[in-house]
Amino acid sequence: MQLETGKVTPPKASPPADKASEPTQTRSTRLVLSGMQALGLGGFYVLTLLFFSVQAPHFFSFSNAVNILSNVSVIGIVTLGQMLVLIAGGFDLSVAGTLPLGGVVFTILINHGVSLPVAWLIATLSGGVVGAANGLIITRIGINPLVTTLGTLSVTGGLANVVTAGETVPFNDLNAGPVDNVIGGTPVYIWVWIAVTLLVFVVLRFTVLGRMIFAISGNREASRLAGIRVDFVTTLVYVISGALSAFAGVVLAQQLLAGAPTVGATAALTSIAAVILGGAALTGGVGGVPGTVVGVLVLGTVANGLALMQVPAFYQQIATGSILLLAVGFGRLRALFGQLGDR
Amino acid sequence: MGSRWRGLAAVALVILAACGSSGGNAPASNSKISIDFASADDRIGVFKTVGDGMVSGAPTAGVTVRHYDNKLDGATALANADLMIQDKPDIIIDWNAVANVGAALGKKFNNAHIPCLAVNQPIAGCDWYNLSNMQAGVDAANTMIPLAQSKGWTANNTTILMVVQSSAGVEVNNGPRYFYVTIASKISGFPTMTPDQINPQTTVIGNHQGVQYECNSTVDGSYANAKNVLPTIPASNHVLVFGDDTDCTLGALRALTEAGRANNTMACGLGPTPDGLTNLRTNASWVCEEALFLEDWPEFIIAEAVAIHMGIKPPPLTSAPQVSLTKDNVDTYYTGNTVKLLPPLAANAQYLKQTGILQKFHNVQGI
Numbered sequence: 001m002q003l004e005t006g007k008v009t010p011p012k013a014s015p016p017a018d019k020a021s022e023p024t025q026t027r028s029t030r031l032v033l034s035g036m037q038a039l040g041l042g043g044f045y046v047l048t049l050l051f052f053s054v055q056a057p058h059f060f061s062f063s064n065a066v067n068i069l070s071n072v073s074v075i076g077i078v079t080l081g082q083m084l085v086l087i088a089g090g091f092d093l094s095v096a097g098t099l100p101l102g103g104v105v106f107t108i109l110i111n112h113g114v115s116l117p118v119a120w121l122i123a124t125l126s127g128g129v130v131g132a133a134n135g136l137i138i139t140r141i142g143i144n145p146l147v148t149t150l151g152t153l154s155v156t157g158g159l160a161n162v163v164t165a166g167e168t169v170p171f172n173d174l175n176a177g178p179v180d181n182v183i184g185g186t187p188v189y190i191w192v193w194i195a196v197t198l199l200v201f202v203v204l205r206f207t208v209l210g211r212m213i214f215a216i217s218g219n220r221e222a223s224r225l226a227g228i229r230v231d232f233v234t235t236l237v238y239v240i241s242g243a244l245s246a247f248a249g250v251v252l253a254q255q256l257l258a259g260a261p262t263v264g265a266t267a268a269l270t271s272i273a274a275v276i277l278g279g280a281a282l283t284g285g286v287g288g289v290p291g292t293v294v295g296v297l298v299l300g301t302v303a304n305g306l307a308l309m310q311v312p313a314f315y316q317q318i319a320t321g322s323i324l325l326l327a328v329g330f331g332r333l334r335a336l337f338g339q340l341g342d343r
Numbered sequence: 344m345g346s347r348w349r350g351l352a353a354v355a356l357v358i359l360a361a362c363g364s365s366g367g368n369a370p371a372s373n374s375k376i377s378i379d380f381a382s383a384d385d386r387i388g389v390f391k392t393v394g395d396g397m398v399s400g401a402p403t404a405g406v407t408v409r410h411y412d413n414k415l416d417g418a419t420a421l422a423n424a425d426l427m428i429q430d431k432p433d434i435i436i437d438w439n440a441v442a443n444v445g446a447a448l449g450k451k452f453n454n455a456h457i458p459c460l461a462v463n464q465p466i467a468g469c470d471w472y473n474l475s476n477m478q479a480g481v482d483a484a485n486t487m488i489p490l491a492q493s494k495g496w497t498a499n500n501t502t503i504l505m506v507v508q509s510s511a512g513v514e515v516n517n518g519p520r521y522f523y524v525t526i527a528s529k530i531s532g533f534p535t536m537t538p539d540q541i542n543p544q545t546t547v548i549g550n551h552q553g554v555q556y557e558c559n560s561t562v563d564g565s566y567a568n569a570k571n572v573l574p575t576i577p578a579s580n581h582v583l584v585f586g587d588d589t590d591c592t593l594g595a596l597r598a599l600t601e602a603g604r605a606n607n608t609m610a611c612g613l614g615p616t617p618d619g620l621t622n623l624r625t626n627a628s629w630v631c632e633e634a635l636f637l638e639d640w641p642e643f644i645i646a647e648a649v650a651i652h653m654g655i656k657p658p659p660l661t662s663a664p665q666v667s668l669t670k671d672n673v674d675t676y677y678t679g680n681t682v683k684l685l686p687p688l689a690a691n692a693q694y695l696k697q698t699g700i701l702q703k704f705h706n707v708q709g710i
Contacts, residue, residue: 067425166509166543168443257447313385
């Protein structure tokens with residue numbers, strides 16, 4: 001059989017893709033969806049408050065509201081840093097090690113006569129150094145955030161135990177914790193959390209840095225071509241996250257009047273859960289301070305309400321886990337519906 | 344979006360309603376003393392026993408008890424302290440097992456002007472109920488020493504294995520520490536150490552005559568760490584084991600048994616737990632179980648709380664009932680796993696008789 005020879009006809013070029021069929025979300029779409037989740041979560045939170053007001057003794061009182069805010073203030077500060085990292089497309093497990101590290105560094109420094117502001121600054125910077133290490137490893141060496149921050153979690157947790165010889169170190173001076181004072185019936189550390197929250201809100205919403213944090217999660221190459229120093233911004237969010245975690249550790253140490261290397265074991269998962277509850281996506285590019293704050297309050301309020309109802313600890317675990325799964329599941333559904341809506 | 348969130352809310356509320364079936368205790372009548380009790384960690388059996396006992400023993404004692412869980416976490420203990428203060432009970436009883444956060448807790452209770460009783464770890468400004476871990480370690484050592492010497496175990500061919508939990512603080516770790524110190528003082532050849540010299544960073548003493556490792560609170564945690572440590576102990580060495588609690592010792596013995604070293608091991612637990620009692624009765628390697636009678640602590644704790652409420656000033660420390668169980672005397676105090684009899688009150692606990700609480704439980708020798 002003879003093979004036909006002749007001109008080779010080039011394949012027909014594929015028609016240009018219909019841009020309408022490509023799933024895209026503009027920034028305004030993302031913000032609207034995030035806002036809707038926050039609004040939905042806010043409604044859920046109101047229902048939670050109503051439920052516990054009926055079921056739990058002492059729940060609906062000013063003192064208990066202060067208790068809830070007290071309980072969430074430390075994790076609330078950690079969560080703000082986690083939020084920035086998640087929006088940028090990563091996540092930070094090392095907060096569970098940086099938090100106790102900040103607390104024990106602060107405690108050891110003030111016990112050795114270092115002034116409170118200097119000790120606080122050094123402790124916070126120690127967390128920033130950890131964050132810088134995370135950022136540089138992720139951006140320069142290319143190890144993914146899960147492995148990187150898991151590694152630094154282990155290192156920082158170990159460091160906290162090394163510097164304290166594994167023991168909780170009490171303050172030599174029991175008056176060395178100004179955050180334990182009260183202003184307007186409210187402990188100072190709650191005001192500290194509020195102040196940090198407002199600062200992060202302003203940075204994220206009204207500054208160029210905030211826009212860059214959102215931008216780099218979507219398309220890193222496009223962001224780079226647009227002139228954003230992607231590696232720098234990525235590293236910076238990890239620095240902020242580490243610093244905020246250590247800062248929170250200092251606050252906690254002042255509450256405990258001691259630096260404890262064992263605190264914060266659940267900080268990573270709790271902070272990630274709160275941010276996701278508040279509307280952020282694990283893929284990044286979505287999220288905001290209001291939703292994150294509500295997410296933190298939901299988790300803290302549920303824990304408070306269940307404790308007041310005398311619910312056994314194991315049932316509390318089931319309830320908290322169930323709420324997280326539901327919230328994440330709904331977040332996933334929201335993303336899917338969002339994509340379908342754009343088509 | 345709205346309907347999805349309504350669905351989320353409904354499901355969540357169903358879950359919460361289902362979990363909330365236990366509810367709270369009935370409001371206290373005017374004649375009943377109200378007690379708020381925060382347990383160390385309900386996830387750990389030995390601690391859960393006390394928490395459950397406080398709630399179940401309250402009707403017999405004629406008091407009401409609200410129960411919180413500190414989850415072995417200082418921050419949680421602080422949060423629970425706020426909740427207990429909010430309840431305004433007649434007395435707060437706090438078992439915070441994290442060492443050195445007592446000052447923060449005491450500050451809250453004292454500022455609230457609510458009498459408080461600290462269990463196990465001291466809390467500044469609160470009365471204190473505790474066992475003596477030091478005594479448990481000394482008793483365990485005194486039980487093992489003659490047994491070991493009768494078998495020809497010496498400092499040249501024996502390792503003292505201490506299983507500790509550093510985060511629990513100095514008092515809790517006094518058991519293994521004084522276990523070593525007592526043996527070293529009575530069997531020549533072991534490096535002599537003061538208790539202060541054995542600290543959380545101690546790993547090896549002498550030529551592996553003493554070895555210390557972290558328990559991590561559970562049998563599995565102790566077992567995993569023991570497996571890492573055992574290869575460092577000469578295979579021909581006999582081993583004397585004592586841990587912060589029975590689970591810690593069990594983990595070590597499990598690892599030693601797996602390594603084929605059970606026949607030249609002597610173990611002593613601290614609890615007792617059902618596992619510990621079973622091993623004491625059936626396992627040749629398990630020679631003693633320091634009994635703290637934790638399941639009966641509630642009646643003593645409630646009695647001390649009532650004493651405080653009555654205006655009786657307790658001594659600085661009220662000692663918990665404690666005895667060293669051996670294969671010879673275990674059935675004097677236990678029927679199976681159930682306490683049959685408690686030892687007589689310690690000297691510093693005699694005042695508890697005045698409350699009439701212990702009499703309601705009918706199980707203390709001499710009362």
